[in-house]
Amino acid sequence: MKRLVCVLLVCSSAVAQLHKDPTLDHHWHLWKKTYGKQYKEKNEEAVRRLIWEKNLKFVMLHNLEHSMGMHSYDLGMNHLGDMTSEEVMSLMSSLRVPSQWQRNITYKSNPNRILPDSVDWREKGCVTEVKYQDQKCQYDSKYRAATCSKYTELPYGREDVLKEAVANKGPVSVGVDARHPSFFLYRSGVYYEPSCTQNVNHGVLVVGYGDLNGKEYWLVKNSWGHNFGEEGYIRMARNKGNHCGIASFPSYPEI
Secondary structure, eight states: OHHHHHHHHHHHHHHTTSOOOGGGHHHHHHHHHHTTOOOSSHHHHHHHHHHHHHHHHHHHHHHHHHHTTSOSEEEOOOTTTTSOHHHHHHHHOOOOOOTTOOOOBOOOOOTTSOOOSOEEGGGGTOSOOOOBOOSSOOOOGGGOOSOOOEEEEOOTTOHHHHHHHHHHTOOEEEEEOOOSHHHHTEEEEEEOOTTOOSOOOEEEEEEEEEEETTEEEEEEEOSBOTTSTBTTEEEEEOSSSSGGGTTTSOEEEEO
16 A cells, blocks of 8 residues: 555656646545545645546546436445545455466256346345455454355356356355446446456455346445445346356355
């Protein structure tokens, strides 16, 4: 984190010629108060302000397009609104899948089983509270809730199998491509980002699935706090060609 701040401060001289929009002063201070933002250096705040204005413009243009029916989700200036995509990825997304990873697919699918149209494991009390990881996830044994004997891995890219596992087994861990501003500024709706790839970089948890106004989605629990998305959750497009790689590396633990 310190290194990133230092880089921003060094860059501040380069952006010093850029000017903030004074008409946004009130909104900037209101946003900082809402999310408890404080900056140690004036130069850092100046850089953060410019990033915030850039993100704000992106959010406003996207939401204008959303109001015209061009998107299935809208965006908001949440607690990550003063960060770049590169920062979010560096600080809060640590999933790295080896290119030569040999997977051991052990899940036994039953394609003839009738599945419910929607599932939400939160309603059954099977999902813990949303947490704010703040920085990269790190394992700490003192927070261990159960002993995992093994993991069951699902086949690559099979959203039909992922649906079956979520319906019959419970929440499933997956990786997604979260490197886009539209992801970390997501507020509500069914997320579909045309620029998304199947190169996953962030670990999340699928806790259900459903349909919203004709848009099929995966109900996904994130770890960026309640201020992200829909109280910490994001609904991601389902049956859209393994969108954002959500069905690329799914697995669930055997307790």
